[in-house]
Each structure stands twice: as structure tokens, then as C-alpha cells.
Amino acid sequence: MHDVSFVRHEMLSPQPAPASQVGPLRWARENLFSSILNSFLTIVSAAAVILALAHLWPWFAHSVWHAGSLRECREMIAQRWGEDATGACFAVIRDRWKQFLFGFYPSELYWRPTLSFVLLLAALAPILFSAVPRRMLWFSIAFPGIVYWLLWGGSLALPICVYAGFLVGMLVHRLVGPRFGSLLALIGGVLATLIWWFYLAGPVAGLLETILPFLTLEPVASKRFGGFMLSIVIGATGIAFSLPLGVLLALGRRSGLFIIQSICIGFIEFIRGVPLITLLLVASFLLNIFLPPGTNFDIILRVIIMVTLFSAAYMAETIRGGLAALPRGQYEAADALGLDYWQAMRLVIMPQALKISIPNIVNNFISLFKDTTLVAIIALLDPIGLVTSIRADSNWNGIVWELYGFVALIFFICCYSMSVYSKHLERRLRTDHR
Amino acid sequence: MTSIDVSREQFRLSMLLYDTRYRSLTIQVVAMIALMSAAAWLVNNTVENLSALGKDFSFRFLGQRAGYDISQTLIPYTNDDTHARAALVGIVNTLLVAFVGCLLATAIGVTMGVLRLSRNWIVARLAAVYVDGFRNIPVLLWILATMAVITDTAPAPSAFRGDNATASMIFGSVAVTNRGVYVPWPIFGPGWQIVVGTFLLSVIAILVFGRWAKARQDATGQILPTFWIKLGLFVLPVLIADQIAGRPISLDYPELQRFNFEGGGFLDKSFIALTLALSLYTGAFIAEAVRAGIQAISRGQSEAAAALGLRSGRIMSLVILPQALRVIIPPLISQYLNLTKNSSLAIAVGYADVRATLGGITMNQTGRELECMLLLMGFYLILSLLISGTMNWYNARVALKER
Numbered sequence: 001m002h003d004v005s006f007v008r009h010e011m012l013s014p015q016p017a018p019a020s021q022v023g024p025l026r027w028a029r030e031n032l033f034s035s036i037l038n039s040f041l042t043i044v045s046a047a048a049v050i051l052a053l054a055h056l057w058p059w060f061a062h063s064v065w066h067a068g069s070l071r072e073c074r075e076m077i078a079q080r081w082g083e084d085a086t087g088a089c090f091a092v093i094r095d096r097w098k099q100f101l102f103g104f105y106p107s108e109l110y111w112r113p114t115l116s117f118v119l120l121l122a123a124l125a126p127i128l129f130s131a132v133p134r135r136m137l138w139f140s141i142a143f144p145g146i147v148y149w150l151l152w153g154g155s156l157a158l159p160i161c162v163y164a165g166f167l168v169g170m171l172v173h174r175l176v177g178p179r180f181g182s183l184l185a186l187i188g189g190v191l192a193t194l195i196w197w198f199y200l201a202g203p204v205a206g207l208l209e210t211i212l213p214f215l216t217l218e219p220v221a222s223k224r225f226g227g228f229m230l231s232i233v234i235g236a237t238g239i240a241f242s243l244p245l246g247v248l249l250a251l252g253r254r255s256g257l258f259i260i261q262s263i264c265i266g267f268i269e270f271i272r273g274v275p276l277i278t279l280l281l282v283a284s285f286l287l288n289i290f291l292p293p294g295t296n297f298d299i300i301l302r303v304i305i306m307v308t309l310f311s312a313a314y315m316a317e318t319i320r321g322g323l324a325a326l327p328r329g330q331y332e333a334a335d336a337l338g339l340d341y342w343q344a345m346r347l348v349i350m351p352q353a354l355k356i357s358i359p360n361i362v363n364n365f366i367s368l369f370k371d372t373t374l375v376a377i378i379a380l381l382d383p384i385g386l387v388t389s390i391r392a393d394s395n396w397n398g399i400v401w402e403l404y405g406f407v408a409l410i411f412f413i414c415c416y417s418m419s420v421y422s423k424h425l426e427r428r429l430r431t432d433h434r
Numbered sequence: 435m436t437s438i439d440v441s442r443e444q445f446r447l448s449m450l451l452y453d454t455r456y457r458s459l460t461i462q463v464v465a466m467i468a469l470m471s472a473a474a475w476l477v478n479n480t481v482e483n484l485s486a487l488g489k490d491f492s493f494r495f496l497g498q499r500a501g502y503d504i505s506q507t508l509i510p511y512t513n514d515d516t517h518a519r520a521a522l523v524g525i526v527n528t529l530l531v532a533f534v535g536c537l538l539a540t541a542i543g544v545t546m547g548v549l550r551l552s553r554n555w556i557v558a559r560l561a562a563v564y565v566d567g568f569r570n571i572p573v574l575l576w577i578l579a580t581m582a583v584i585t586d587t588a589p590a591p592s593a594f595r596g597d598n599a600t601a602s603m604i605f606g607s608v609a610v611t612n613r614g615v616y617v618p619w620p621i622f623g624p625g626w627q628i629v630v631g632t633f634l635l636s637v638i639a640i641l642v643f644g645r646w647a648k649a650r651q652d653a654t655g656q657i658l659p660t661f662w663i664k665l666g667l668f669v670l671p672v673l674i675a676d677q678i679a680g681r682p683i684s685l686d687y688p689e690l691q692r693f694n695f696e697g698g699g700f701l702d703k704s705f706i707a708l709t710l711a712l713s714l715y716t717g718a719f720i721a722e723a724v725r726a727g728i729q730a731i732s733r734g735q736s737e738a739a740a741a742l743g744l745r746s747g748r749i750m751s752l753v754i755l756p757q758a759l760r761v762i763i764p765p766l767i768s769q770y771l772n773l774t775k776n777s778s779l780a781i782a783v784g785y786a787d788v789r790a791t792l793g794g795i796t797m798n799q800t801g802r803e804l805e806c807m808l809l810l811m812g813f814y815l816i817l818s819l820l821i822s823g824t825m826n827w828y829n830a831r832v833a834l835k836e837r
Contacts (some may be wrong), residue, residue: 003475030553031553031554031555032554032555032556034553034554038552038553038554038557040559041552041554041556041557042554042556044522045556045557045560046556048560049556049560083653183457183461226457232488238527255462257458257462257465258462259462259463259464259466259469260461260462261463263469268569269819270815272771272818273790273814273818273819274775274814274815274818275775275776275778275814276775277778277781277789278778278789278793278810278814279809280792281807282807285797285803285807286803286804286807288483289479289480289483289484289803290476290479290480290483290803291479292479292482293479293482293483293486295785356541365571366570370570370571370572370573371572373572373574373575373576374779376574376782377574377779377781377782383576384572384574384578387578400582401582404578404582405580407575408571408575408579411570411572411575412570412571415569415570415571416566416570419570
């Protein structure tokens with residue numbers, strides 16, 4: 001017997017992992033240099049990034065914030081950083097930022113759009129975040145009227161009377177409902193609202209105006225609106241109205257009632273088939289021809305109507321997708337519970353369909369907000385229209401990137417935060433177990 | 435028998451409202467009446483307004499002399515031609531942008547979508563920056579910015595002059611200037627029909643060969659090097675025919691003359707800016723569609739394919755792509771439609787598309803807003819329906835055949 005053992009008796013002390021298997025080196029090996037092609041791609045893209053930064057950084061670092069014209073800017077840069085130095089002239093944004101925000105809104109009345117914007121945030125809060133008390137929703141409902149009054153001025157009586165139309169309609173609905181059934185109540189309510197708006201609202205508003213003269217603000221004409229204020233006014237109104245309209249169109253398209261279905265399909269396909277710009281041209285050239293002689297209503301209102309209709313058609317298709325994705329069992333279960341059509345839609349179908357379509361709905365909102373820039377083509381002064389007019393100014397003639405960059409940045413922030421919010425909403429509403 | 439005979443039940447007027455069998459009919463009739471009266475109201479208003487303005491409704495202006503010049507035309511046009519001809523020039527220009535834009539956007543989108551899924555960190559990040567950047571900034575801004583890039587950074591034609599010129603032509607044949615891009619252009623000499631005919635024949639041969647190779651593979655399992663054979667079929671016959679016919683097709687190179695480049699083909703900067711911006715913008719959306727499509731295919735599919743012994747290229751082309759395509763195509767259709775409709779923003783850079791000729795200068799000159807807008811919308815509507823029809827037909831062909 002030998003007492004020679006070929007088996008080690010004691011454990012080796014653990015060694016650290018090889019340098020190539022830990023830390024940044026391993027990460028780089030796996031994520032940057034895993035193959036020849038990958039290494040090549042890494043080097044090329046890194047070089048591109050470095051090159052871009054090397055060009056952009058001095059441009060930012062040499063930027064000028066205080067100057068009266070582009071020539072002055074260039075002189076200051078040349079003086080400070082040498083003859084052939086490049087530098088941004090952000091002075092133009094400093095010079096014109098009020099215009100970028102408010103357009104040509106009278107400067108002594110800037111508090112009105114500013115207040116509207118703050119109120120917008122307050123009105124959005126209960127819609128966006130579930131932590132905010134539900135009672136705030138009443139403010140969200142009253143908000144459009146208040147903002148109309150704040151921005152355009154005039155008497156508060158007009159918005160009040162418009163809102164009163166809804167109250168009248170609801171009152172009639174309540175009165176008719178128990179005696180004549182829900183359909184007649186609906187028709188009666190709608191008719192009462194329309195009659196109120198067309199025949200009674202005007203005189204009542206006039207009366208209110210004489211009783212309460214202190215509720216009148218200095219009116220501001222639409223043509224003085226501009227900048228991001230204009231984008232937000234058009235975008236927010238379009239967003240607010242296109243969703244309900246889209247829901248109605250989607251329900252109509254799936255209703256199975258031949259005539260209603262045909263009307264909805266015709267409308268949706270027509271709107272989706274033509275570019276928004278042609279609709280805006282119709283709004284600016286043709287809408288007056290379609291309306292009774294002598295009517296001439298506000299260009300911004302016309303644009304808002306067109307943008308809303310345009311967006312509603314896309315929204316309808318999005319929501320239709322959500323409706324189609326629901327299993328038939330949901331519809332049948334709602335029927336089995338004895339819910340009527342509107343109850344089933346409101347309590348069972350729509351909450352689920354809307355949840356499914358959230359990402360696409362928000363994408364529609366984003367594209368609507370981006371599309372507000374098209375009003376520059378019918379000569380409204382939205383941010384892009386302003387850029388064109390500033391570039392035509394002799395002081396700032398020749399300036400390009402500072403302006404486009406600024407506008408692009410603001411749009412990017414708005415749209416990107418919308419998409420981030422949609423992801424948050426998706427997570428919050430996810431009810432399945434994962 | 436006590437059963438109630440429903441059909442004999444007496445019809446009462448109130449049943450139109452309370453009986454679900456008749457109620458839908460009532461609703462539809464009401465909707466129809468409302469629609470008709472709204473339409474009648476609009477038409478009536480239009481007729482009244484037009485007569486108040488002293489206008490009539492006619493398309494005769496299309497036959498009148500247009501009297502304006504269009505800078506970029508694919509079909510012959512002078513300012514003595516009719517408005518209809520000007521509209522046609524615009525239509526061709528729109529179609530050109532839409533076609534080139536869709537091709538370019540697809541190429542960009544597919545590349546970026548695949549790169550975004552790359553395991554290479556920096557490449558994936560750059561692709562994500564591209565996608566988010568373009569998706570979240572208005573397309574009009576991109577069009578204007580692209581135009582500004584070309585105008586501001588490309589050299590003027592005069593920079594190509596002299597011994598110490600600051601700019602030089604790419605490969606000695608393509609000149610990128612701040613007016614546009616000058617490229618070599620083919621000249622068709624006598625006998626060109628032979629070459630073009632050979633080319634068409636070789637394309638047909640490629641298609642036939644592809645079918646035959648697939649049938650052979652399905653039958654025997656043998657795989658031919660189809661790519662190289664197809665490439666040979668594509669290139670060789672045309673080259674040989676060109677030589678035999680005495681080189682009828684040659685290239686006309688742009689050359690710098692006194693003020694500008696002459697000869698060759700000229701792509702106006704407005705066309706380049708519009709097409710490039712639209713393709714980059716739409717490409718970002720297509721990239722997202724491609725990424726979503728590839729991610730929709732479960733990992734099990736590629737693992738199963740690998741277990742069968744397929745190499746990664748074949749896994750992509752035989753297993754992943756055919757399945758991903760079904761997910762990708764519907765959003766791709768709507769992106770093509772969007773690009774086509776967005777091409778109407780040509781006005782921002784002064785490109786003469788149909789919106790700029792028919793819906794712009796013609797409309798302003800003749801004052802026929804109603805007729806011009808009707809024609810313009812009709813054109814876009816037909817174009818959209820054609821595109822979506824074609825793509826839906828293709829989609830139905832590749833769709834999963836279930837029971």
C-alpha cells in the first residue's frame with residue numbers, strides 16, 4: 001500500500017476571474033467587439049460620433065447670447081475665439097423668444113396665455129395622473145371655456161351660454177327619459193341643445209353681458225396668435241376633440257347599421273386618403289364657399305376643425321383596431337348581463353378597447369401635435385412660420401441652425417414626453433399577471 | 435294553442451322607436467335624412483356663394499394656356515401648354531418623389547430597424563437616437579432643415595473651378611452643388627432597343643430560373659448557388675448585347691462650363707431635399723415597424739431553425755423574415771401612404787409637385803379654388819386607394835394561410 005494520493009486534499013483558494021471575463025472589459029467584448037463585423041461597426045460609429053461632437057462642441061462652446069444681429073454675433077465670436085472660429089448665435093432666441101412663445105400677442109396681455117398654460121397643466125393633471133382628486137375633473141371640463149375667454153378675450157358670457165347648452169340638453173334628457181324611453185330622450189336632448197345654441201344662446205349672452213360687464217376682457221384677434229402658443233392651442237384642442245369623435249366614428253363603422261356604417265367608412269377613408277395640407281387649404285380658401293353667404297369665422301377655428309376631423313379619422317381606425325382585438329366573449333358577456341348597447345360600450349367594451357390602443361392613440365396625438373406645424377404653409381405664424389419670418393429679417397438674415405435646432409428641441413421634448421407617458425400609462429393599466 | 439304569433443302582432447307607430455327590430459331602421463332613416471339635408475344645405479350654400487362671386491362651376495380652365503414655367507419636368511412642358519398639362523407635370527413629379535422616397539425609406543428603415551436590434555451597444559444606441567429623433571420632430575422641419583443643409587454646406591458650382599478648387603466631383607462624375615446634384619445621364623444612341631430588350635429578357639430569365647431552382651430544391655433538396663447565377667444573368671447578357679450592338683448606350687458626364695455644369699442629368703436641390711427628408715423621416719417609422727415585426731417572432735423559432743442546422747443567414751431569410759413580413763407589411767403600407775401624402779409639403783422647398791402646380795399656381799391664376807381642390811383631393815384619394823389596394827393584395831398573398 002502506498003500512502004501516495006493523486007487527489008488533492010485541501011481546496012485551492014479561489015482565484016479572481018480572468019480580466020477578460022469581468023467588468024468593463026467583458027462588457028466591451030460582448031457588446032462592442034464580439035465579431036470582426038461588430039468591431040468594424042463599433043469603430044466606424046464611434047468615429048462618427050466623435051467627429052460629430054468635435055464639430056458641434058466648439059459651436060456650442062463659442063455661443064453668443066447677447067447680440068443685436070447676426071453680424072454682431074459673428075464679430076464677437078471672431079474677436080473672442082479667432083477669425084475662423086465657428087459659434088452659435090443663440091442671441092436670436094434671446095431676442096425673439098417672446099415671439100416664439102406668444103407670436104404677436106399684445107405684450108401687456110402676456111399674462112393671459114401664461115395663465116392659460118398654467119391652467120392647462122392643472123386641467124390635465126386629473127386626466128393624466130390617478131393620484132389627483134377626481135373632483136378636479138370638473139375644472140378640466142370647464143377649462144376649454146375659460147381658456148377661450150382668456151385667449152380671445154371678449155365676454156365670459158359666451159362660453160357660459162355654450163356650456164349652458166349642455167345643461168339644457170341634459171335637463172331635457174332627464175325630463176323626457178322616464179316617460180318616453182332613452183332614444184327619444186337622446187334626440188330631445190340633442191335638439192334642445194341645438195335650439196339653445198342657435199336661437200337662445202346669443203340673446204341670453206347679450207343680456208348677461210349687460211348685467212355683468214366686469215367679465216369682459218380686451219379682445220385679441222386670431223391673427224396675432226403665433227409661436228408655440230398657436231401650436232399648443234391647435235394641438236390641445238385637436239387632441240381633446242378628436243378622441244371622442246374617433247370613438248363615435250369607430251362605433252359607427254362597426255355598428256352594422258348599413259347607412260351609418262357607409263357614412264362612417266366614407267368619411268374615414270376620404271380623410272385618410274387626402275393629405276392634411278389639402279384640408280387646410282380647403283379651410284383657408286373654400287370653407288366660406290360652403291357656408292351661408294356672409295359667414296366668415298375665425299381662421300384658427302377653421303384650422304382646428306380641420307385638424308380635429310383629420311385626426312379623428314385616424315383615431316377611429318386605431319380604436320377600431322382595439323375593438324377588433326377584443327374577444328367576442330366580452331360582447332356576449334355584456335349582452336348576457338342585460339346591458340343595453342351604450343352601457344355595454346361604456347362599461348365593458350370601451351375601457352378594454354381603449355387600453356389596448358393606448359400606444360397607438362398616443363402616437364396619433366404625437367403626429368397631430370407635429371402636424372400643427374403645417375399651418376405655416378397657410379401663412380399662420382406657428383414656430384416654423386416664425387423661423388421663416390425671422391430668417392427674412394435683415395438683422396438675422398443667414399441664421400439657420402440655432403432657430404431650427406431650438407424649434408426641433410421643443411417639439412422633441414413635447415413629443416418624447418408624450419411617448420414616455422404612454423409607456424407609463426400602459427404599465428399602470430396592465431391588469432394581466434406577469 | 436296559446437303561443438303568440440309574433441308576425442301577426444299589430445304594427446303600431448311607436449314600435450319604430452321601442453322595438454329593436456324596427457329601431458335600427460328608424461335610426462338609419464333619420465341619419466340618411468340628416469346627411470341628405472346637410473349635403474343639400476352645403477350645395478345650396480355653394481351655389482349661392484359662387485353666383486354671388488360671379489363664378490360658375492366648370493373645368494374648362496384646364497384647356498387654357500398655363501403661362502407659367504416649371505423648373506423640374508420629367509415630361510416635355512413649356513409655358514404655352516395647358517393647365518391640364520401643368521397638372522400632369524405636377525402629378526408625375528409627385529409620383530417620382532413618392533416612388534423614390536418609398537424605395538429609399540424602405541432601405542433606410544429596414545437597415546435601421548435591424549441595427550436597432552444589434553447586440554452592438556453603440557450601434558443599437560445610434561439607431562435608437564435616429565429613430566426617436568426623427569419620429570418626434572415634425573417632418574416639415576426636417577424638410578426645411580435638409581434644404582438648408584444642401585444650400586448652406588454644399589459648394590457653389592464655382593468652387594469646382596481652377597487648379598486649386600475647393601470642391602471636387604465624386605468619382606470625377608457626380609457634382610454635389612448648392613443648386614442640386616449633377617449626375618451622369620445615359621444617352622440612347624441608335625440600336626438601344628437591342629440592349630434594353632436583352633435587359634428585359636434577362637430579367638424574365640432570372641424570374642423563370644428562380645422558380646425553376648425553387649421547384650428543383652423542393653423536389654430534390656439540392657441547393658443551387660442562385661445568387662451568383664442570377665447576378666450573371668443580370669449583368670452578362672446586357673454587356674454582351676451592348677458590345678454587339680456597338681455600344682449604343684453611353685453616359686453623358688456633367689462638365690463645368692462658364693457659369694454652371696452642363697450636360698449629364700440634373701437633380702434639383704428641392705427634389706433632393708424633399709426626397710431625402712421624407713425618406714429619413716418615414717424610414718424612422720419603418721424602422722420601428724421592422725423592429726416590432728422581428729421582435730414579434732418568438733425566440734423559439736430561431737432556436738428551432740438553429741437546431742435544424744441552418745446557418746444564421748438562412749435562419750433570417752427562411753424562418754424569421756417570412757414570418758416577420760406578415761407583421762411588418764400592414765404598418766409599412768400606412769407608412770408608404772403617409773410618405774405619399776407628406777410629399778404635398780413640397781411647397782416648403784419649392785418643388786413643383788401637383789399641389790404646387792394644380793393646387794398652387796393654377797389655382798391662384800384662374801381663381802378656380804373649388805374645381806382645383808376637388809381635382810387635387812381626387813388625385814390623392816385615387817393614389818392612396820391604389821397604393822393600399824396593391825399592398826393589401828400583396829399582404830393577402832403572404833398572409834398566413836389558416837384552414
